[in-house]
Amino acid sequence: MSNPARDELPTDEHDTVFLIDDDPGVRDSLTLLLSLKGIRTQPFATAESFIETYRPEWRGCVLTDLRMPGMTGLELQAALRERQIEVPVVVLTAHGDVATARAALKNGAFDFLEKPIDDAMLVDVLRNALRVDRERRGAAAARAATDRRLERLTQREREILALVAAGHQNREIAAQLGISSRTVEVHKSRIMEKLECHSLAELMQVNRAH
């Protein structure tokens, strides 16, 4: 879980739109257009090739066609879910109807667009998807940092943190664990130090976030 690269928020330039479409014309033209609009784009001819080459450190969003020979857009969504790849998926279909849109959105699609689409709307939706991915990764990174800090605690410190979080006074904790109040106090200050907290309130927040 500890990947230093994930700790800081990724910058815009690293975000990529992974464009999956079986039509070479669509692939080429959209890649060109999006690059000119300042969005890095990586085209794939099939959903399978995207799944196979996918690396966890890739960040950005997927822009996929629905009807493709081989794996369809909906199957791609299922495959991503199965591999716990939480990348936002924007569906762009040449065959839009209510039933398909509903199925795609129910599968967790970020948005559903119909071909042909004008650039303003497409860019808008993709920027949104990239932002959501960034925020998601930011939240994941923060959670990972907390996890790492919590890992530094000893068994005894964890017990005391749990009791503090449950709202017990030092004296009660001391009595329960058969140690002195003074020792509890020492443990508590060490916990604060390890979790990089400055107040009891902050400590409670970290615990809850966990």
Place this chain on the structure above:
Amino acid sequence: MPQSWRVGAAYVGLYLLLDWASYVEPLPHTSITPWNPNTGVVMALLLARGVLWAPLVAVSIFVGELLVDQGPPPWPVLVLTSTYLAAIYASAAWSLRRLGLETSIRTPRDAAWFAGVVAVASGAAASGYIGMLIGAGQVQPGNTIASIACYWIGEFSGIIALTPVLLLRVKRAALWDGIQRSRRALVLPALGALVGLGFAFALAAARDVRLFYPLFVPVTWIALRYGVAGAMISVSLVQAALVAALELTPGSIRLFDVQFPLLALGITALFLGALASQRDMALRQVRDQDAVLQRSLRFAVAGQLASALTHELNQPMTALLSYVRAAEVLTEPPASSDPRLTDTLQKAGKEALRAAAVLRRLREFYRGEGARLEPTDALAVCTRVAGVLRERMRRSAVDFKLSGRESLPRVMVDRTQLEIVVHNLLSNALDAFDALPPQRVQPRRIEISAETRDADVLIAVDDSGPGVAASLTERLFEPFVTSKTTGMGLGLSLSRTLLRHQGGELYCEPSRLGGARFVIRLAMRPTAQTNL
């Protein structure tokens, strides 16, 4: 002149004319003649216009006897008999109108009611009329039975032949059109009429009642060919011809002798005509149903075509639009200083969007409303569709069987769309047989069967045809894929799409009959609609 006056005048004119023309061989001092077509006019008026016209009927009968009879009975007797006859026929007309027979006779059941009511009414009219004349001393009591019989059959015969003819609703333009179009087809009935006329005069000349029976041949043929209308027109003509022939041939046999055969001819023709009319109507219904189904199939196919077209064209359209937008970015100043280029590219982009909008509208138009799911008896749908195609099956010498439990649970499906799918599958099977060389004699069988599995109903269409080539099985349900020499390759694709829209499925497997087996799976309960 208001319409009712015209009707009244026409009625009185026609009545008096026929009364005069048919005044042959009367019993002395009475209007008891063996043939009374004028009563046919009476019944037609009362049936078409209602019993409120009964007073006019009474007056016309009174006037008719006064003018036509040679030595009519004293007028108080005439008043009594005219009123009585008018009342009897008014009540007969009232009963027939209650049965809904005021316009035409369409089925053998109609014919039976019509003949029955008319028989009773004319019997009552005859016995009452003769009774009154005997009471008034006009007729010798010795002839009672013979007089009643003569009058009865004359009335019965006149009504049964002429009333249905007068009740025909003829659209003049349509009739003229029909005659123009099928002039050659009218040669045969005309020939039939001539033969009838010939036999009528031959009978009169030879003084042989047996010559009456050949008359049944043309009349029967016309009845079967042209229904009630043709039947009753021909019977009326035969009656008129026979009466004319017997009257014009001095010393010939008496009309009384052919009175009964004439009635028999009328009744026979009426029933045969009704049977033919009913059959024609049923055939027309089946044809109409088939036409409706074909039309909706064509419409659905057009929709499928539009949908496929939209999908195929939307891809290049997307590329086109994106290239244009990219070019717009690339030509932004300072890359290009010509403002016309930017303007031109903007216009090109707008046109691409317009083309896309046209495609979308086309697809939405053909997609129409969504499916209307309702609890449906799937086997009943199959039975109806098979009924529509029965004629084709007979022509292709196909042995058709439909089996399944009577208590098959109902399925949630759009009935019309299921009809389209079943029609498509049966047509495909028939096309497969028709494509075989005729010398390949093999059992040609199509079977529809139904069963339930879990929460689904499976309907299978099996055939003993050549089956589906292995290379085609996978792609059979894609648009534009077909094994026929003529065909768009859209039927199966469309059928599957329709079923999937309703949570159903359509698939193909080898049949135990040796050909192909297509299975329709339908859910008993509605499920979420899906398109993929």
